[in-house]
Amino acid sequence: MMAQPAIALGVPLRLLAEAEGVSAAQVIPDQLVGDYRDLATLTRVTEGCAVVTFDHEHVPTEHLHALEDAGVAVRPGPEALVHAQDKIVMREAMARLGAPQPRWAVVASAADVAEFGFPCVLKVSRGGYDGRGVWVVREPADAEEPLAAAERSGVRLLAEELVDFRRELSALVARSPSGQAAAYPVVATTQLDGICHEVIAPAPGLDPDLAGQAQQLALGVAGELGVTGMLAVELFEVDVDGTPGILVNELAMRPHNTGHWSQDGAITSQFENHLRAVLDLPLGSPAPRARWTVMVNILGSAREDVGHLYDGYPHALARDPRLRVHLYGKELRPGRKVGHVNAYGEELDEVLERARHAAGWFRGDLGDESE
Structure with missing residues (x-):
């Protein structure tokens, strides 16, 4: 998904793919198949690259230090990324920063x-x-x-x-090496079996002061930890003596599932702003294009009769010409994220129904409905 804004910006990408034919390998021709845990492979794939960045946090910290020592611009750098790699390191940092947490x-x-x-x-x-x-x-x-x-x-x-929370929220910000930062609207997220299932942007009914507090918290964490690129601060909304409050759950330093709504619902998507940030280009506006945007993930179904995901296009697109569908080119497996749909508009109930219906249709949950 980073490849799309990279094409528009004229930024060539090189990919380290974990296997032949994986999602990103289907759209990025300059690629090397190898193990991100192998330093020799990392050294080879980063040769000649202006900037190195990530779509997951699992590259060994010591390898990232080695790349930096060799003169490679690693963004986010290992000193920042370790807080998304190690949950205990993250908790210790949040304590030092005085961030509210469980x-x-x-x-x-x-x-x-x-x-x-x-x-x-x-x-x-x-x-x-x-x-x-x-x-x-x-x-x-x-x-x-x-x-x-x-x-x-x-x-x-x-x-x-075990936090007794009202709901889960996510505050996403982009930050460049020069210190420019941009904050997206705080969103409400719903998890299903530990996987992000649905995102509503902005979080409905969220107190404006609490939304501002969440954005300032995310911006402060990004600045204090020296984050470059996208940062997602996953939060619990809780009651503190009858007053709404927030607690930090986890951090992610990359484009994040809770920001996929921005592909179609924001002036500048999280994927484009991640690229702009790591290249130290001026950041784009994170402002929403519509009053509401809803993202619903498409998960692989256990049903054997679902067939190919593309079979869902005729119904979903004919029923809702404003729908935006993003499929990942992944093999179907039960519970695996294989795509998502975005819907946007002025009435939340309508937008929710459109997004949920489309995702359910692709999952094969709606039977033979021909509406």
């Missing part, structure tokens, strides 16, 4: 978990995403699996309080 502790044994208290959430410090590496623990027996997983992986384990 109660947390590093745990290494069943006794540590019991001392922290039940119920709680256990997370591996590195490597988890989309709900993987995260467990809700309500009794001592529930802690056995996460403790074993952390030991097998050689990573630390983080315990967090």
Whole structure:
């Protein structure tokens, strides 16, 4: 999805693909297939590149330092990116910055978990995403699996309080090396089995002061941590003695699923602003194009009769000519994100219905409806 604005900007991209024919490899011809965990491969693919950036946070921190030492411009740099790579490092940084966050502790044994208290959430410090590496623990027996997983992986384990939140929010900002920054509207997100399912931009009914607080928090985190590119600050909206408040859940330093709405709903998408930021170009406006934009993910279905995703186009596009569909060229697997739809307009209920119907049609959830 970064390839589209890169073409418009005339910016050539080179890709390190994890396998032949993956999504990005279908649209970026200058590519090398290899392992991002191998420094020699990283050195080869970055040769001659003005800037290196990422679509996930899992490149080893020590390799990024090695690239920087070799004169490669790594954006975001390893000193910033480590806060999205390691959840414990992130929690420590949020504490130093005074950012509101859930109660947390590093745990290494069943006794540590019991001392922290039940119920709680256990997370591996590195490597988890989309709900993987995260467990809700309500009794001592529930802690056995996460403790074993952390030991097998050689990573630390983080315990967090199980937050009683109103809903989940996301504050996205772009920041360039020269310090220019732009904040997108704060959005409301809905998770399904640990995967982002739906995003509403802007978050309906969000108190303007709290929205401003969330944006200022994200801008402050980006500045203090030296982030270059997109930063998503995932938040819990909570009640604090009857007053709405926010807690930092997680950070992501890349274009993020909660910002996919911006492809069609903002003047400048998160993908274009990420490119502009890492190249230190003036940032584009994050302002919305319409009053409401809704993004709904298309997840692979367990149904065997769904067929090819492209089969959904005739109905979805004929029913809603304003609909925007983005398919990723991925093999269908149950629960896998294989695309998303964006709908926008002036009435939220209408926009929600259009986006949900289209995503449901592509998933094969709507039977033989021929409306």
